[in-house]
Amino acid sequence: MTGTLSLRRKATNAIMLSATGVCTLLAVGFLFFILGYLLLQGGKDLSLDFFTKLPVPESETGGGMANALAGSAKVLLLATLLGVPIGFLAGVYLAEYGAVGFSSVVRFVTDLLNGVPSIVMGIFVYTLIVLRMKHFSAFAGGVALGIMMIPIALRSTEEFLRAVPDSLREGAMALGASKWKTVATVVIPAAVRGILSGMMLNLARVAGETAPLLFTALGNFYWSPGWNQPIATLPVMIYNYAISPYADQHRQAWAAGFVLLALVLVVNITARSIVASGLHKAR
Amino acid sequence: MHKWTKFLPMLAALAFPVLGSAQVLINGAGATFPDPIYQKWFSDYHKAHPDVQINYQAIGSGGGIKQVTEGTVDFGATDGPMNDQQLAEFKTKRGGGVLHFPTVLGAVVPIYNVPGLPASGFNFTGEALAGIFMGTITKWNDPALAKANPGVKLPDADILVVHRSDGSGTTYCWTDYLSKVSPGWKSKVGNGASVNWPVGIGAKANPGVAGQVKNTSNSVGYVELIYAEQNKIPFGNVKNQSGVYVKPDLAGITAAAAGAAKDMPEDFRVSITNAPGKGAYPISTFTWLLIPEKFQDQAKAKVLKDFVKWALTAGQAMAEPLSYARLPKEVIAKEEKALAKVK
Amino acid sequence: MASSASRTENTRPRRVSRFLTRARGVEAVAHGVAFLAASTIVAITALLVFELWINSALSRHKFGWDFLFTSTWDPISGQFGALPFIFGTVVTSALALLISVPLGVGAAIFLAELAPPKISDALTFCIELLAAVPSVIYGLIGIFVLIPALQTIVPPLKSVFGFLPIFSGPFYGVSIFSAGIVLAVMVVPFIISVSREILLAVPRDLREAALALGATRWESTWDVVVPFAKTGIVGSIFLSLARALGETMAVTMVIGNTPRIQASLLAPGYSIAAVIANEFREAAGDLYTSSLIELGLVLFALTIVINGAARLLILATTGKAAS
Numbered sequence: 015m016t017g018t019l020s021l022r023r024k025a026t027n028a029i030m031l032s033a034t035g036v037c038t039l040l041a042v043g044f045l046f047f048i049l050g051y052l053l054l055q056g057g058k059d060l061s062l063d064f065f066t067k068l069p070v071p072e073s074e075t076g077g078g079m080a081n082a083l084a085g086s087a088k089v090l091l092l093a094t095l096l097g098v099p100i101g102f103l104a105g106v107y108l109a110e111y112g113a114v115g116f117s118s119v120v121r122f123v124t125d126l127l128n129g130v131p132s133i134v135m136g137i138f139v140y141t142l143i144v145l146r147m148k149h150f151s152a153f154a155g156g157v158a159l160g161i162m163m164i165p166i167a168l169r170s171t172e173e174f175l176r177a178v179p180d181s182l183r184e185g186a187m188a189l190g191a192s193k194w195k196t197v198a199t200v201v202i203p204a205a206v207r208g209i210l211s212g213m214m215l216n217l218a219r220v221a222g223e224t225a226p227l228l229f230t231a232l233g234n235f236y237w238s239p240g241w242n243q244p245i246a247t248l249p250v251m252i253y254n255y256a257i258s259p260y261a262d263q264h265r266q267a268w269a270a271g272f273v274l275l276a277l278v279l280v281v282n283i284t285a286r287s288i289v290a291s292g293l294h295k296a297r
Numbered sequence: 298m299h300k301w302t303k304f305l306p307m308l309a310a311l312a313f314p315v316l317g318s319a320q321v322l323i324n325g326a327g328a329t330f331p332d333p334i335y336q337k338w339f340s341d342y343h344k345a346h347p348d349v350q351i352n353y354q355a356i357g358s359g360g361g362i363k364q365v366t367e368g369t370v371d372f373g374a375t376d377g378p379m380n381d382q383q384l385a386e387f388k389t390k391r392g393g394g395v396l397h398f399p400t401v402l403g404a405v406v407p408i409y410n411v412p413g414l415p416a417s418g419f420n421f422t423g424e425a426l427a428g429i430f431m432g433t434i435t436k437w438n439d440p441a442l443a444k445a446n447p448g449v450k451l452p453d454a455d456i457l458v459v460h461r462s463d464g465s466g467t468t469y470c471w472t473d474y475l476s477k478v479s480p481g482w483k484s485k486v487g488n489g490a491s492v493n494w495p496v497g498i499g500a501k502a503n504p505g506v507a508g509q510v511k512n513t514s515n516s517v518g519y520v521e522l523i524y525a526e527q528n529k530i531p532f533g534n535v536k537n538q539s540g541v542y543v544k545p546d547l548a549g550i551t552a553a554a555a556g557a558a559k560d561m562p563e564d565f566r567v568s569i570t571n572a573p574g575k576g577a578y579p580i581s582t583f584t585w586l587l588i589p590e591k592f593q594d595q596a597k598a599k600v601l602k603d604f605v606k607w608a609l610t611a612g613q614a615m616a617e618p619l620s621y622a623r624l625p626k627e628v629i630a631k632e633e634k635a636l637a638k639v640k
Numbered sequence: 641m642a643s644s645a646s647r648t649e650n651t652r653p654r655r656v657s658r659f660l661t662r663a664r665g666v667e668a669v670a671h672g673v674a675f676l677a678a679s680t681i682v683a684i685t686a687l688l689v690f691e692l693w694i695n696s697a698l699s700r701h702k703f704g705w706d707f708l709f710t711s712t713w714d715p716i717s718g719q720f721g722a723l724p725f726i727f728g729t730v731v732t733s734a735l736a737l738l739i740s741v742p743l744g745v746g747a748a749i750f751l752a753e754l755a756p757p758k759i760s761d762a763l764t765f766c767i768e769l770l771a772a773v774p775s776v777i778y779g780l781i782g783i784f785v786l787i788p789a790l791q792t793i794v795p796p797l798k799s800v801f802g803f804l805p806i807f808s809g810p811f812y813g814v815s816i817f818s819a820g821i822v823l824a825v826m827v828v829p830f831i832i833s834v835s836r837e838i839l840l841a842v843p844r845d846l847r848e849a850a851l852a853l854g855a856t857r858w859e860s861t862w863d864v865v866v867p868f869a870k871t872g873i874v875g876s877i878f879l880s881l882a883r884a885l886g887e888t889m890a891v892t893m894v895i896g897n898t899p900r901i902q903a904s905l906l907a908p909g910y911s912i913a914a915v916i917a918n919e920f921r922e923a924a925g926d927l928y929t930s931s932l933i934e935l936g937l938v939l940f941a942l943t944i945v946i947n948g949a950a951r952l953l954i955l956a957t958t959g960k961a962a963s
Binding site for chain 1: 666667670671673674675676677678680681682684685687688691692695742743744745746747749750751754755763765766767768769770772773774775776777779780781783784785825828829832856857858859862882885886887888889893913916917920921932933936939940943944947948951
């Protein structure tokens with residue numbers, strides 16, 4: 015282990031170890047590059063109009079994306095109302111009630127659903143809802159994103175419920191609480207931070223989805239009242255404006271990209287710090 | 298299709314009561330070719346009639362035909378008329394028929410981004426365009442281009458072809474023209490809203506092609522005139538039947554429509570590419586709204602008819618500033634009569 | 641219990657029994673609701689497969705298996721073959737892995753084995769944020785930053801390596817190559833975070849034994865820890881592959897949308913997801929639409945297989961570490 019051989023091994027050691035460090039720096043560098051670039055481009059182009067005005071025809075400049083911001087909020091609200099309860103309750107089922115055979119079927123199917131490419135989800139909701147209701151609509155967009163939320167909602171619920179120690183359950187049952195009461199008043203509250211953060215991450219993930227909205231929510235140049243009208247959303251607007259030749263639309267695409275990324279990252283960071291602070295308390 | 302789906306709208310209606318309001322909301326989708334003027338029209342019309350909101354999504358002519366056939370939008374728009382098979386499909390799916398209403402005229406222009414070439418006045422022949430888009434002409438200094446542009450120093454660079462990736466009336470018009478002037482094109486590629494392109498890259502919609510050409514040196518593409526003008530992308534002249542290189546402009550388009558104006562068929566489905574006449578720009582076309590004959594919602598039918606009337610009268614004045622040509626008077630008169638068929 | 645109580649007393653037990661049956665009723669309802677939610681997921685997924693299946697019937701019947709092996713995509717003559725899209729999807733994803741695997745595994749090794757826990761956690765946090773960046777934003781950066789950069793970098797390289805078939809032909813900027821790069825950046829965070837977890841799950845004593853025997857840090861990592869975690873790392877790569885295959889927006893924006901099979905990486909191409917995004921809304925004619933839906937079915941099947949393999953591999957390693 016000494017002499018020339020050792021020198022070569024030492025050199026390999028040093029080179030390879032630094033190479034892994036470089037890999038890490040590169041990966042983290044991508045993030046800061048994207049953040050910085052959007053901050054620079056999008057921040058510069060962001061104005062009050064962006065948040066308050068409707069889009070204008072391409073022969074004019076100016077306008078904003080107020081309707082797309084509201085539209086994204088609306089579609090995401092519906093998606094949450096649909097995806098979170100189903101995923102959450104199914105997660106409770108798997109963690110607390112599940113029969114062995116059926117549970118593994120549900121888990122398998124959830125994995126399948128999670129693997130469905132987002133564009134395929136678009137096709138599905140188009141044939142299921144848009145063609146049959148004869149409308150592109152906020153409703154269809156919300157359903158598409160809602161279904162996409164189910165698998166992660168389920169998984170994070172199940173995971174955090176399973177992390178609750180069995181002693182808690184046993185204690186509650188010993189005190190005479192029924193099963194559902196134990197689950198509702200002891201187990202779920204113990205896991206609520208984790209589940210909440212899981213749902214937030216889930217929401218942030220679908221907030222940036224574009225592909226499923228192309229054939230479902232379509233787009234709208236105006237406010238979209240009710241749930242049966244086509245609706246503008248932020249990611250679709252970014253896509254449409256990015257591929258256009260108009261400098262003014264590029265400017266708006268960057269601003270919208272900045273807003274979208276900021277929202278997604280803020281939700282992400284908040285969600286992760288909720289879990290982290292929960293861990294500290296537990297310690 | 299399936300019985301249970303009948304309940305879907307009902308369920309949705311129960312769950313999400315639509316805000317009751319007197320506003321008439323109309324949705325349309327289709328061609329990107331007339332999108333600049335349509336957005337202007339719908340925006341101005343909304344300002345004049347705040348109770349009417351017409352949302353037009355420019356997803357391509359193919360999309361206009363498909364979505365109006367499926368009944369997911371109230372009207373469609375296209376710049377390649379529906380063919381007989383598509384009309385039959387519409388009848389099977391929707392019961393009634395669908396009407397074509399020309400709104401304005403426009404030109405499809407060859408755009409290019411080649412360092413060293415003049416920003417205007419570059420000449421293309423129909424054969425050269427067919428050759429470029431078939432991949433038989435691959436260099437900017439090809440003899441066919443040199444012959445059409447005496448005195449212009451042509452670079453020895455690969456031609457990068459940009460075409461549409463979506464179903465497009467602009468493509469329809471372009472390939473309709475190429476099929477007329479090039480037998481090779483007609484047999485190898487053909488004419489339609491989406492074709493099997495021998496070369497080049499696909500970009501989405503008119504804005505996509507304009508954006509791609511603008512960003513790619515040595516590229517060539519085709520878009521509606523206004524997209525070239527608004528984005529300051531150089532566009533070429535095209536040689537017409539009479540052997541004249543015509544600059545695409547209002548006069549050239551109007552000249553191309555002269556024949557069709559006198560001889561417009563009842564259903565307004567007419568091609569004016571490769572039109573005769575010394576001043577005619579050969580890749581011109583009408584662009585149409587596709588409106589179903591039967592509406593379930595009478596309020597929508599009325600509003601849409603009012604809008605078309607407005608577009609055929611007051612709306613025409615907005616055409617020229619956006620580089621679209623006005624409709625000939627004979628065509629407008631004929632359309633106003635045809636509007637009565639919409640119920 | 642309730643029945644035995646009711647036998648001994650008269651009024652109170654009845655209340656008790658009523659309470660208990662109600663409690664049992666609530667219990668049953670709670671169980672039932674949770675069960676219903678779980679069943680809904682199965683129903684939705686079944687419906688999804690069903691919709692894709694019946695709506696692609698026209699194309700499946702017309703073309704049969706040929707659909708997968710022919711390469712003409714001609715809406716005018718009604719000929720539809722999926723091969724160019726499958727080719728583009730597979731090649732861009734493979735290219736993405738070629739770039740992202742060394743990068744990702746390297747970074748995972750650094751984060752799991754070398755970096756002090758605090759720094760590792762902070763960097764991992766950043767990398768997980770990278771995974772949260774929406775696809776359309778990658779597309780935006782792709783169009784306005786990556787493509788212009790490639791347009792200046794590639795031509796000089798092409799003049800040197802242009803004789804190789806994989807660098808031949810004119811370069812548009814948008815290409816299989818550009819799509820591969822964008823995808824690589826998009827999947828790197830997944831490889832890193834999953835691989836890191838797997839490396840961290842490798843028992844500590846293995847490392848310590850290797851170090852005690854005189855191995856360098858790198859040797860203990862590369863020769864002992866990584867082989868132990870190999871299956872799991874491959875699983876994480878498969879997971880990323882499944883993501884890359886289904887990725888839509890960013891790819892659509894930079895791939896060039898051309899259904900041709902070409903040897904050159906610099907040539908434009910097309911992926912399954914991209915052609916659906918571009919043409920589905922606009923496909924006039926039932927056969928055309930049906931063919932696009934069948935493409936969706938193919939993509940779904942492809943991701944199922946890859947995802948399944950990934951899960952099995954990851955399970956195999958974490959199971960090994962636990963035993």
